[in-house]
Amino acid sequence: MRVPVAGVTRAVCLCAVVGAVGLLPWLSGRDPALTVLRARSAEQEPTRQALDAIRGALGLDAGPLALLGSWLRGLLRGDLGTSWVSGHEVLPSVGAGLQVSLALMGAALGVTVLLAAVLLAPVLACGRGAAGAGAAMLAAVPEFLLATVALLVCGVWLGLLPTSGWEGPRNMVLPALALGIPAGGLLGRLVADALPAALDERWAELWRGAGVGRARIAAAGLKRVLPPLVPQFGMVVVGLTGGAVAVETVFAVPGIGRTALGAAKSQDLPMLQGAVLALLLLGLVTGALAALVRRRPLGPALRDAGLSLPPPRPVRVHPAVPLSLAAVLLTAVGWGLLRDPYAVNTVARLAAPSWEHPLGTDGLGRDMLARLGYGAAATVGTAAAVCLLSLLVGLALGFLPGVAAGAADIANALPPVIVGILVAAVSGPGVGGAALTVALISWPPLAAHAAALVQEVRASAHLTAQRGIGATPLWILTRHVLPSVAAPVGRHALLRLPGIALAMASLGFLGLGAQPPAPEWGLLLDESRAYVERAPWAALSPALALTLLAALAVSAGAVRGAGNATRGKAHAHGKEGSSHGEDPPREGSPRRCLT
Structure with a gap:
């Protein structure tokens, strides 16, 4: 029964993604006719008659279903339409x-x-x-x-x-x-x-x-x-x-x-x-x-279809390593929070590091240490909310392994940047859209972990005895299964927090997350590229902070005993892990962008 459910879920999710792509002109909430008018003639007045004529030519006044049907028919013919900006195919x-x-x-x-x-x-x-x-x-x-x-x-x-x-x-x-x-x-x-x-x-x-x-x-x-x-x-x-x-x-x-x-x-x-x-x-x-x-x-x-790997020897590091990295980051963040990240001083623009500005200034003379500190506070806070949401979704889908498997296949085929582009096209770039993007693709490893633990707990002897003495399913779920699953999956989610912050930074770097003048780390790195030859320290500051964050993500997961529950259970149930999209910590990237 599990395979058909996964297949149906996979097909439904795929249709939903393709449908969302086809309905982008309608979902965007903006007036596409105005975009086309500006692309064709920046000087023409956006009168009602002009906009109505463009909507009629593009078929935007026929409703969402007609719009989707027209796009799908063109897709079957190999016709992806005409660019609104260039007018080319x-x-x-x-x-x-x-x-x-x-x-x-x-x-x-x-x-x-x-x-x-x-x-x-x-x-x-x-x-x-x-x-x-x-x-x-x-x-x-x-x-x-x-x-x-x-x-x-x-x-x-x-x-x-x-x-x-x-x-x-x-x-x-x-x-x-x-x-x-x-x-x-x-x-x-x-x-x-x-x-x-x-x-x-x-x-x-x-x-x-x-x-x-x-x-x-x-x-x-x-x-x-x-x-x-x-x-x-x-x-x-x-x-x-x-x-x-x-x-x-x-x-x-x-x-x-x-x-x-x-x-x-x-x-x-x-x-x-x-x-x-x-x-x-x-x-x-x-x-x-x-x-x-x-x-x-x-x-x-x-030839055995159930082939799985033996548990690998985990990489271990001393707890002092992540503690030292966290101490360095917290010191920089705390020092930066004592300063004003929005104070503009054009006289001191692109100033080199000094006692007055320990990390130098940016193109507007704003203190880089202050912007680094405030950016960390905002990024980590948002990442914590995303992490909690991913944990709740992962726990819920852990009890529905067939549904989770099909949805995870589609989620794993969508890198976070691509999802971020779609979300930004619908709601516009911003912190909320970036958070939604990361949440949409960060749950599969947690769901895989939860599904493996649920299967193991439900098969345990003490639960068989509970059923034998007449315990209700709700009692078993709330008193035994859920507590046994929530704690290790929660630790797993906490280990992914730095990677989620890196994913948020990558979207900010591409202009899909926080917008100026917000002091977000990825946005700081993107802004500094314009004057990287003249003031490389402006780019090195957020780059070094992101590198330390990546090192913290790796070392926190390798502390002796920290990831035993996470990795041990996942490898003990290697088949479930692979089917649900279980992947090792990798963050920038992504799956590059998620640890």
Whole structure:
């Protein structure tokens, strides 16, 4: 019964997403006719007659159902409409942008595989070790942050590579590194964490006893661990589609992600519909291919459809590490809260760090330390609310595993940036829209964890005894099942708080979250790009703060005992975890943007 429910839920969610894309002109709440009029002639008066004529030409006066039907009929014919801004056909522009993005993603996948191989080499050589905290840190760094730092260091300071455009292979290097390094860190960590446990299994001991060479055993170990990880590999590729939006924006690459973001900001809804549909299709195809490969295990020893990985040896850090990182961040935030983040002093604009302004000033002479402090307070507060909402949704769906599985497949195919673009097109950019965006895609890992725990608790012997003595289902649910599930899932959600804050910062960086003059960290980093050559300290301050936040996200999850419940249960129920979208902490990104 569970499989049909998941399939129905998956189909309903997919139809809802496609329907929302088709109804964007109606859902936006703005007057599309005015947008088209301004695009065609900035000097023409927006009279009633002119606006009515445009609405009639675009079919906007026929109602939402007629609008959706017209769009779907055009979609079946391969017609994505005409751009409201340029007046050109949407399909050629989407196709050209998609070609650029696919080329960039191909180069990024090359970087990903190369870095993963480097991280995996020590494990293959000696059968021991793990990718460790270094790989986890690489996986947690957001692409937009890495792209900004690469542009600043390699492009501006050292002048080694081009910082914008798409003219040749040299223009591809920095964007591919910014996309591929976090993905490679995640991929290397996944395989390197699972491989040592697989090489300790009984079959490996028998092979070693029979004199089989180390290289052949290592190759067999890779075959053992790769099939259960294929869904995670698919999510890495999906994460590249979301990360490409930020990277293409930083390096001015004319890809599909930058096209979608530009269309959302200019309210060119037909272009936005086509770009988002292309990104959604790319994510769904990737997920389907991953599922297909997962059903065809590699090698005759992997024919069991229920194959799951043994629990990996967790990466552990001393509690002093996250405490030290938190102390540094809290000191900077507390010091900044004592200052005025909105005080403008044009005389001191772009001032270098000094005792009066420890982190320098921005383009309007505002104190960067003050803006950093107030930005942290707002970002963490919003992230805490999102975290609580995700926890409640995850707990509720944990009791409906079939529904959660189908919905999670669609949520995992939608990177947060793409959801943010859709939400911004409907409600406009802002903190509320960014919070809703992150909440919509942050619940699947919590729901997977909750579903695994619910299954385990319900099968326990003491609950069987409770039913035998006549306990009601409500009594068992409220007194036994829910308390046993809520505590570990709540700790899991708390570990994801820094990653949720990073996701909020990534949306702010792209202009989809907090708006000026709000002192939000991602927005601060975006504003500083305009004068990064003259005042690099203005960009380094929020970049360093975001890096510390990523390090805190990684180290908090690796404290001895902190994540035992989370990781232990998830790996004990590896099949449920994969079906619900369970993924390891990775935040910037995203799934890049969520830890």
